[in-house]
Amino acid sequence: MEQTDLLEQEPEQQAPAFQLKGSMLTLTTLELLSNDLAALDSQLAEKAAQAPDFFRDAPLILALDKRQPGDLPDLAELLTLCRNHGLRPLAIRSEQEEELAAAAAIDLPVLPLSLARDRNLPAQPQPAAPKEPELLPARIINSPVRSGQQIYAKNADLIVTASVSAGAELLADGHIHVYGAMRGRALAGINGNTQARIFCQQLGAELVSIAGQYKIAEDLRRIPAWGNAAQIYLDGEQMHIIAL
Amino acid sequence: MAKILVVTSGKGGVGKTTTSAALGTGLALRGHKTVLVDFDVGLRNLDLIMGCERRVVYDFVNVINGDATLNQALIKDKRLENLYILAASQTRDKDALTQEGVEKVIAELAEDFDYVICDSPAGIEKGAHLAMYLADEAIVVTNPEVSSVRDSDRMLGLLSSKSKRAEEGREPIVEHLLLTRYSPERVETGEMLSVEDVEEILSIKMIGVIPESQAVLKASNQGIPVILDEESDAGQAYSDAVERLLGKDIPHRFLEVQKKGFLKRMFGG
Numbered sequence A: 001m002e003q004t005d006l007l008e009q010e011p012e013q014q015a016p017a018f019q020l021k022g023s024m025l026t027l028t029t030l031e032l033l034s035n036d037l038a039a040l041d042s043q044l045a046e047k048a049a050q051a052p053d054f055f056r057d058a059p060l061i062l063a064l065d066k067r068q069p070g071d072l073p074d075l076a077e078l079l080t081l082c083r084n085h086g087l088r089p090l091a092i093r094s095e096q097e098e099e100l101a102a103a104a105a106i107d108l109p110v111l112p113l114s115l116a117r118d119r120n121l122p123a124q125p126q127p128a129a130p131k132e133p134e135l136l137p138a139r140i141i142n143s144p145v146r147s148g149q150q151i152y153a154k155n156a157d158l159i160v161t162a163s164v165s166a167g168a169e170l171l172a173d174g175h176i177h178v179y180g181a182m183r184g185r186a187l188a189g190i191n192g193n194t195q196a197r198i199f200c201q202q203l204g205a206e207l208v209s210i211a212g213q214y215k216i217a218e219d220l221r222r223i224p225a226w227g228n229a230a231q232i233y234l235d236g237e238q239m240h241i242i243a244l
Numbered sequence B: 001m002a003k004i005l006v007v008t009s010g011k012g013g014v015g016k017t018t019t020s021a022a023l024g025t026g027l028a029l030r031g032h033k034t035v036l037v038d039f040d041v042g043l044r045n046l047d048l049i050m051g052c053e054r055r056v057v058y059d060f061v062n063v064i065n066g067d068a069t070l071n072q073a074l075i076k077d078k079r080l081e082n083l084y085i086l087a088a089s090q091t092r093d094k095d096a097l098t099q100e101g102v103e104k105v106i107a108e109l110a111e112d113f114d115y116v117i118c119d120s121p122a123g124i125e126k127g128a129h130l131a132m133y134l135a136d137e138a139i140v141v142t143n144p145e146v147s148s149v150r151d152s153d154r155m156l157g158l159l160s161s162k163s164k165r166a167e168e169g170r171e172p173i174v175e176h177l178l179l180t181r182y183s184p185e186r187v188e189t190g191e192m193l194s195v196e197d198v199e200e201i202l203s204i205k206m207i208g209v210i211p212e213s214q215a216v217l218k219a220s221n222q223g224i225p226v227i228l229d230e231e232s233d234a235g236q237a238y239s240d241a242v243e244r245l246l247g248k249d250i251p252h253r254f255l256e257v258q259k260k261g262f263l264k265r266m267f268g269g
Helices: A002-009 A037-050 A075-084 A097-105 B016-029 B060-065 B099-112 B126-133 B146-161 B184-188 B195-202 B214-222 B233-245 B262-267
Strands: A028-031 A058-063 A087-093 A139-141 A150-153 A158-160 A169-172 A176-182 A185-188 A198-203 A207-210 A213-216 A230-235 A238-243 B003-008 B034-038 B083-086 B115-119 B137-142 B174-182 B206-211
Touching: A028 A087, A037 A075, A058 A075, A075 A087, A075 A097, A087 A097, A139 A150, A150 A158, A158 A169, A169 A176, A176 A185, A185 A198, A207 A230, A207 A238, A213 A238, B003 B016, B003 B126, B016 B034, B016 B083, B016 B115, B016 B137, B016 B174, B016 B214, B016 B233, B034 B099, B060 B099, B099 B115, B099 B126, B115 B126, B126 B146, B137 B146, B137 B195, B146 B174, B146 B195, B174 B195, B174 B233, B195 B206, B206 B233, B214 B233
Parallel strands: A028 A058, A058 A087, A139 A158, A150 A169, A158 A176, A169 A185, A176 A198, A185 A207, B003 B115, B003 B137, B034 B083, B034 B115, B137 B174, B174 B206
Antiparallel strands: A198 A230, A207 A213, A230 A238
């Protein structure tokens, strides 16, 4: 018998009979401000006359937390009053002990205050503002970059204040600056940053690349900026190499 | 405590051993107790250029393996009082050198000598790495030719990153450039890179420019370091390089095309 029960609980054994889903519903909240049920009755009647469609079978939350201090009106009476005007209270909103007990007595659900959007929240810590992108310091190289050396500036710019030899390779996720002869390879924006640029004082590179788009020396040497100070950037698919 | 120099290049045949022999002899001539260590295990040459090949009994690898003491293996130069040679082994290969062994031997030499000159093998593998690992200063030998310059550039990169000084974060190795087989005539006709070209590409200071000279080959074959041939331009250029190594600032010679004199032109001298 127990065995069968267990088997029946196996989800594979049966087509699911239900599924649970989270959903956001917009509901009207009736905030009770006074404890005077007679006043409530007459004012509700007035409203219902103005907008009968709105009041017909309207589901609603009965909020008790805004009412003036004083004895709680009889909850059952309050519900009846609402129903008389076509309203369908689903739950009360409260955190007063006696109100919670009264609701439990007539089997009425209770919503916690935190669900209420319109409540004046006590000063809560503001959700942390999205962090400003942190500035990673550029990687700075002050000695010549030799053939066979590879320098990578991860998530940063790369600045070389000396010459870069043929056969050397500079890689950066950001921009690359070379304040010396640039004879090696320079690859900027290697993580796909198309805004990265290459600046050099003397363009003699074997290869320049921005975000994967590249040009080799064979093409570069026909450009007027070859051998001079130049800036290299991408404009869409097009690589531009202009004199500085 | 000795200063440890490495003579290196990357490329083979550019004149490392000739330079090691010349500089070592030049330093010894000026009164510095100097030892030349041949790291080119398997392609032993330094002893030939120094003219002591017939006196090699024990070598560098024997000392590392403990088969001989350093005193047994050191060969005293016949010409100069304070010049010694530690020959490489001809029968072994470069794997016979171990880092600990090399460090121990060089440290022992450094106690007795003013200069320890390590003659590096070509290439950038183990032998070359061990030769430069302990160096205080490096002399990078280059020919005025693009592939040699490229290899020297590579070697300069290794000197600044793979040496003991670099690993320990100490002052980097002092780098000097020595240009050999320089021919001003061929530079003028555009066949050869000029001193300025090489200096610009490698961006380090030139310690000497040795002109292409018949004297170098002659000296090698006779087993006499070319620096002892004081008549030759190459010998004089090496002497200048030694002076610069010792801190003197003297101008470079033999960079211009020599104008032939009237008589030479007449008689085709």
